[in-house]
Amino acid sequence: MHETLLVLALQAIRWPADTAPVIDGRLDEPFWQTIAPAEQIYQVLPEAGLPASFRTTVRFALDTDNFYIGASLEDPSGSERQSNVSRRDHIPDTDDTLTIILDPLGTRVFGQLFQVNPDCATSDGLYMEASLSTDLSTDFHYTVACHQSDRGWTVEFKIPLQELRFAQGNTQPWNVLVQRSLVRDQRRTVANAPLPRDPLCLLCLAPSLDSPAALPEPNFLRLTPYALFRRTDRARATHGLDIKYRVSSEAIMDATVNPDFSQMNLDEPQLSANTLFAVSSPENRPFFLEGADILESPLKVVATRSITQPSWGLKYTRRSQTHDTMILSGDDRSDNRILLPGAYGSRYHSLRAQQKYLIGSSHWKGEGYHLGMTLTHRSYEDLGSNQTLGLAAMHYLSPEDSLRWQSILSVSHDRWADDNETQGDAHYVLLQHKGAIWQSSLELKSFSRDFRSDLGFNPRNNYRLGIVTNSLHQQFGEKHVAWYLRLSRKTELAPRPIQSQSVPGVTLSGFWGTEITLETRPATWERIRADGVLHRYQQHYASLGLYPGSMLTWLQCDLTWGERLDVTDNRVRPGRVEGCAARLAIGKKLEWNASWSQELLLQEPGLGTAAPILTNRVLRHLMVLPFDAHWSLRYIRQEERAQRLGAPESRATTDSWNLSFENPQFLSLHTGATQARESSELVQDYYVKLSAPIR
CATH class of the missing domain: 2.60.40.1190 (Immunoglobulin-like)
Incomplete structure (x- = not known):
């Protein structure tokens, strides 16, 4: 191309x-x-x-x-x-x-x-x-x-x-x-x-x-020892070592011994009281970051957040003109929860076993295309294992057209479940056209009933999904209007419908310094239980984003209103999901990010109390004061609340303070405290972490 x-x-x-x-x-x-x-x-x-x-x-x-x-x-x-x-x-x-x-x-x-x-x-x-x-x-x-x-x-x-x-x-x-x-x-x-x-x-x-001349061979060896002092219920000290060795201009070796995989940045809370599926969090841990793009794929066959407590890890990354390769291996000492996907919900199975994992991925690159293959293996001592093998490709058919696809096979040996061996497969296709005026896409997914990827994140299986999107783009000077229609249909493999939806909408950009999206969902059909009925409900959606000024630098608000599915009672209720996120810059130094989101399920008009059937609310404040390019003070406040009518309230709050000095070439220092309260249980954590690279 x-x-x-x-x-x-x-x-x-x-x-x-x-x-x-x-x-x-x-x-x-x-x-x-x-x-x-x-x-x-x-x-x-x-x-x-x-x-x-x-x-x-x-x-x-x-x-x-x-x-x-x-x-x-x-x-x-x-x-x-x-x-x-x-x-x-x-x-x-x-x-x-x-x-x-x-x-x-x-x-x-x-x-x-x-x-x-x-x-x-x-x-x-x-x-x-x-x-x-x-x-x-x-x-x-x-x-x-x-x-x-x-x-x-x-x-x-x-x-x-x-x-x-x-x-x-x-x-x-x-x-x-x-x-x-x-x-x-x-x-x-x-x-x-x-x-x-x-x-x-x-x-x-x-x-x-x-470049005017050949470049030198960039070999280097970097050792980064760390020491961590932490006190929760008791005081303890740990230490470990990260190693990065650039073997040649093309190849890098990473190793870690007794790594500290604690998160210095808290995962953001998510609305989860009215969902039947697991939610994921992004990867931020340094050991997994080199070559992370090689593992990226539409079906998320690899999600390294599934590895939680290793004692060692080893990774080899190689890049060249014609191909990229990564091999990643290690163990996991955590009490693992195996994610068991389903068409109508996901669940976990707890398994106490020493685990070992192996991930290998290669990509071959050509003119206008690249082809990749990924292999994963995770074992749980003599209690079972899970393997996947997949191919993926990206083809640029023209400057405006592309085709992306992926196919994966999985084999699971579950000796904890009557010594079962199951085999599954998953497939993905995305065909896109992006012209100046017309844009369209066709997205297809298929997961068999027994597909599982224990080193990835796929909370659903036993379904097929098709999404067709068409949009018309109009330019009026510096203003842009995009009219779109999105049609989707999800079924069991049987096939029996799970969900279907038609969504017309419009996005307006450049009008009064805003970006506005409006859409209506006049008839959504959805089934949330295998033995349940196919519900029909309607919704509307609006989004507003704007840049108010030098102090309130960004504001984004979203609202979905109309009817919603209550997954606990398996019925349609009036309800809405609303949320806003804002960023304030005070005196060019103090950064304050605030986000709030809420889901409400209401009683039908004329039936009983006016109190909400469900209130699920999350709130996050993040305040950062950078003193200079290296020193910064950070405070995070997170609140999560879920209240269903007639049931006890579930509430969790977290306060975190952190003082950091970061100069990756010389020294990194983090010290702080976290206080987490869930119901009546209080957990306090104090820590000091010091790391320094040695070249």
């Missing part, structure tokens, strides 16, 4: 050997001015394809050890510049930003992302082309500096070559995508490639970056 796309050429110039740039964000070294800048910039939002209304130039250079990026971003409206001092990987969407996606392998499949705002808050992570998604949990070691003036701002990056995932002797040029975002009355985005408003891919359009 790539030969049909516009390809622009950039160049990285060799920095003179007798000098090195001072990373101060000012770009005042004379050599910067000798480098031809990337200044062919195109507007993406609000109206794609127009010339950018503000000047952005980016220059690239390298020496024997580092890759340098220097950018100058004109912005005469300095008083309106949106930027705040934020934690790493938490730059809000409302800030002005510069984002660089580097593809050092030149395969247009995977990228390393670096983002910065005018106050030099940073985000970094992985970009996956197949899903157009970004994972900011991976952190790289690099230096960045910024400088602001009345005319705009400038930024310098110094990225060690050992942090970039390139292949020695690579004949493909690197690819680099530069995106700049400004938020004034609405979001404005420009890029160094003519991206459509809703692209099918990003790296497929990224300009090439030629």
